[in-house]
Amino acid sequence: MKFTDEHEWLRLDGDIATVGITEFASSQLGDLVFVDLPKAGAKLKKGSAAAVVESVKTASDVYAPLNGEVIAVNDAVSKDPTVISGDPLGAGWLYKMKLDNPADFETLMDEAAYKKHIA
Amino acid sequence: MTGPEHSFDKAALHRTPLYALHVEHHARIVPFAGYEMPVQYPAGVLKEHLHTRAAAGLFDVSHMGQITLHANSGNIADAALALERLVPVDIAGLKPGRQRYALFTGDSGGILDDLMVAHRGDHLLLIVNAACKDADEAHLRAHLSDDCIIERLDRALIALQGPLAEKALARLVPGVATMRFMDVMSADVLGAPCIITRSGYTGEDGFEISTPPDKAVEITKALLDDPAVALIGLGARDSLRLEAGLCLYGSDLDPETTPVEANLTWAIQPVRRPGGARAGGYPGSEIIGQQLQSGAPRYRVGLSPTGRAPVRAGAALYASETASDAIGHVTSGGFGPSVERPIAMGYVNAETAKPGATLFAEVRGQRLPITITALPFTPAHFKRA
Structure with a gap:
């Protein structure tokens, strides 16, 4: 599993990355009331807004961690955004993307580096 | 993800007499109007909001x-x-x-x-x-x-709001039970000269208690001894007042309005x-x-987004999905934990400001339907009689 400094996580399976927000991000956001996910087929550019997670008070962008195309989204979190706070690294995943260049995955932070980042 | 603010210039900020108590209760502190204020406690905005409507919330508004x-x-x-x-x-x-x-x-x-x-x-x-x-x-x-x-x-100022506020405060000041909405009285609270009003900013019954600064902690702790009373941050204060249809100065009211x-x-x-x-x-x-x-050229109205997406302050309002000129804008918007849906307030042209009219709010480049609705979103529970 890899992490971005904007508090997204990625898990890689072949050239498909599953993307979500970290436990740290989830705890900072608190109870989520709305999630806006990208559409399947959407081409994402690293650093662009891919999804939006909203709490009572604020809307936060979730950025695309790498370049790629959205191939699936997690309808369960759209229906019930609290799934994210319950299990941000598992059932609370947001979308899957086919990476343009899977090798870029290795350029992201590992867990130790991310833990240092949020410390 | 857009990160929460981790640091801010604390040098110029004031603290209320309850600051240490907020920290002790693990509040998340943010700069607000020149003060370091608790925006939420570990329970979070949603639960703090619901607690206030169900029991009693204590707000530091010093x-x-x-x-x-x-x-x-x-x-x-x-x-x-x-x-x-x-x-x-x-x-x-x-x-x-x-x-x-x-x-x-x-x-x-x-x-x-x-x-x-x-x-x-x-x-x-x-x-x-x-x-x-x-x-x-x-x-x-x-x-x-x-x-x-x-x-x-x-002086410090403590707001105690919610259906159990009267019971909680009456333990310290029996006389408050006979106060009506918008009454004000002097009262001795734990030996301190206080000024109590039956009013607030949540749509609930409740009180605001002006205390000497050096007695604020003791009085707050005495109120928190009642299990019905919980500390509530500015985040829930905002969602509570929005559901109650109350204006926030600087957002819904300003020198141009x-x-x-x-x-x-x-x-x-x-x-x-x-x-x-x-x-x-x-x-x-x-x-x-x-x-x-x-009449005025525009009016403040309540707004109910039809979908699940909250429509926040600043969103432009249009008469149709394709109209090029905005007919108003949202000044307060978010999610109403008690009504369990997004709610907003904003200003629209006088000719548009009719309850039931459906407009479109622009959110992240999309036009979302939003209906003009009567305020408040939640019924007021003031003790008028």
């Missing part, structure tokens, strides 16, 4: 300004008439032991601040917004110094309106009087 007006003549009626030069509100008719909502207006009819004015027997007590308190004090001094002694009080546009004409009693015995005589009275008679 950042707000507390200002007294004593008439130089010694007769409070003179202070009341003097204050009427700055607000379009019937202050002279305010009875001892009562308070009412008021607005400072500017020369162009816009709102400089909204406030509470309490009749304290021999003087008036004004509760004003934190961000405006220095300007308000200067405004009062500039216009009322010939008639009044203006004094800023160094008149009381008529803001749908606050109920705060302008007939005696101050055109034809009334003390009509006009306040800044902007010409434009406000004219709008009272023939």
Whole structure:
């Protein structure tokens, strides 16, 4: 599993990355009331807004961690955004993307580096 | 993800007497109106909001300004008439032991601040917004110094709100049970001279308690001894007031917005309106009087997004999905934890401001349907009788 400094996580399976927000991000956001996910087929550019997670008070962008195309989204979190706070690294995943260049995955932070980042 | 703010310039920020208590309760502290204030506690905005509607929430609002007006003549009626030069509100008719909502207006009819004015027997007590308190004090001094002694009080202010607020406060001050909405009284609380009003900013029954700064912690802790009472942050204070349809100064009210546009004409009693015995005589009275008679170009309305996506402050409002010119904008918006759906308030053209009308709000490049709805979103539970 890899992490971005904007508090997204990625898990890689072949050239498909599953993307979500970290436990740290989830705890900072608190109870989520709305999630806006990208559409399947959407081409994402690293650093662009891919999804939006909203709490009572604020809307936060979730950025695309790498370049790629959205191939699936997690309808369960759209229906019930609290799934994210319950299990941000598992059932609370947001979308899957086919990476343009899977090798870029290795350029992201590992867990130790991310833990240092949020410390 | 857009990260939460981790640091801010603390150098210029004030702390209320309850700051250490907030930290002790693991509050998330944010800068607000020049103060380091608790935006939420570990329970979070959603649960804090629901707790307030179900039991009792305790809010530190010590950042707000507390200002007294004593008439130089010694007769409070003179202070009341003097204050009427700055607000379009019937202050002279305010009875001892009562308070009412008021607005400072500017020369162009816009709102400089909204406030509470309490009749304290021999003087008036004004509760004003934190961000405006220095300007308000200067405004009062500039216009009322010939008639009044203006004094800023160094006191804490605690709001206790919710259906169990009366029971919780009555443990310390039995007399509060007989107070009605908008009553004000002096009371001894744990040996400290306090001023209690039955009012608040949540739509619930409740109280605001002005305490000496050095007794605020002791009184707060005594209230928190009641298991029904929980500390509530500014985040839930905002969602509670929005559900209650109450305006936030700086968002829903500002110097470019008149009381008529803001749908606050109920705060302008007939005696101050055109034809009334003390009509006009306040800044902007010409434009406000004219709008009272023939209407304003735009009005504040309640807005209910049809979908699940919250529509936040700043979103432009359009008459249709394709219209190119906005007919208004959202000034407050978010999710209402009690109504369990997104809610908002905003301003729209007078011709559009009809309950039931469906507009479109632009959110992240998309036009989302949003319906004009009556305020408040949640019924008020004031103790009027």
